[in-house]
Amino acid sequence: MNEIRITGRKNPLLRQVRRLLNSRRERAEAGLFVADGTKLLQEAVRHWPGLETVILSDGVDAQIPEQLRVVRVPEDVMASISPMQTPQGALFLCRLPEKTEFVPQRGMLILDGIQDPGNLGTILRTADALQVPVALLEGCADAYSHKTVRASMGAVFRTPVVSTTWQEVKEACGKAGIPIAVTALTERAQDLRSAQLKQMAVVIGSEGQGVRQEILDDTDAELIIPMNPECESLNAAIAAAIVMWQMKQM
Secondary structure, eight states: OEEEEOOOTTOHHHHHHHHHHHOHHHHHHHTEEEEEOHHHHHHHHHHOTTEEEEEEETTOOOOOOTTSEEEEEOHHHHHHHOSSSSOOSEEEEEEOOOOOOOOOOTTEEEEOSOOOHHHHHHHHHHHHHHTOOEEEOTTOOOTTSHHHHHHTTTHHHHSOOEEOOHHHHHHHHHHHTOOEEEEOOOTTOEEGGGSOGGGSEEEEOBTTTBSOHHHHTTOSEEEEOOOOTTOOOOOHHHHHHHHHHHHTTO
């Protein structure tokens, strides 16, 4: 195993880790992202060909392929770079994937402006479990931020994340004959239990604003999740989970 030891907090590699953790632009420019935790590390070892460098605290063991670079650091140094209040003792750098082409599919989910990385990661985790294709539109959180990766519980390593634009989705679904529906709290929205979700692409909107008006004005159907009329709305990840579950029932 190619293992080295670093004890200085100002080491260039550790400085880069901090920048990658804190900046989406830095991740895009470097073509790298950072994730943390021993369990996620094992998911990356099994599923992610772009795993490049593993940083481990003293005393932490992990099954690492021989060809990978392993960096050992004291616990206080790990604490200085880890995004976790209680570090698990493992950080790792991965190469960002090549852009995945958007392919329209029936029974897929389109995310519009999901900005909370916890919500995004939870949606990706649920979609991975239910085998529902997902595409991210403009304004979504970074799928490769450490918060999203953690919330996804490794789903981003197993299922490719597709980013696209509304225009591309609209044109591609139109050519494929796939109707697009949106979840919306409107008077004309139909109960999603009566809709053929398996035949549609369904758009879930942002936590605060919902689906953009541009999309609302140009889709084939509006759907509503039946719930207590005293309840204003649902968390975006919960709404997405309900939609995906219903997709699998019909």
